[in-house]
Amino acid sequence: MQNQLDRLLAAYCSPTLAGIKPASLVSCDRALYPDLPQRLAQYRAAFVSRDLHFEIVCACKGRFLLMVYHKAQLEHRLADASVQRVLRRFGYPAGQPLAEQLKMLKRRIALSDGFPHEIGLFLGYPIEDVVGFIRYRGRGCKLSGYWKVYGDAEAASRLFARLSRVCHAVTRRVEQGETLLEVFAAA
Secondary structure (H helix, E strand, C coil), X not given: CCCHHHHHHHHHHHHHHCCCCCEEEEEEECCCCCCHHHHHHHHHHHHHHHCEEEEXXXXXXXXXXXXXXXXXXXXXHHHCHHHHHHHHHCCCCCCCCHHHHHHHXXXXXXXXXXXXXXXHHHCCCCHHHHHXXXXXXXXXXXXXXXXXXXXXXXXXXXXXXXXXXXXXXXXXXXXXXXXXXXXXXXC
């Protein structure tokens, strides 16, 4: 039987698994994945050598919100002075270890009706796009794709195409029977 979780992760997290983005986020329906916390142990063990982490950032009533991240890339991203300035505005402990930053993100998700918009910084979105989204409340963007673009639309368009190619290629391989570990072990 096809591993549905592999298919879900292939569709939404391939750019992170491939090392293109520092983190990806995917919503997992609790009815379909009631044992997700236990199943993640297998993924953690399988991808530990690639410095990839699988962490539930919200265990909401009907879903789990799973963040897949490349630890070193995410630490590097969050260490950027511009990113730290934005995160500080939302109460993040700038300069603290990644675990503390993620703890604050989880707290902000739990207290938010939607998503705390600074989550885009964790996901590797350009800072000008995250700040633009916050400033303009999601309106007036130049381009909309994987995120709303307020900065360099041409560069974002190229990146969107690259992200789509990776997601489609990995999804196709998983649908043909390969596991994510097999796909990325060969990468």
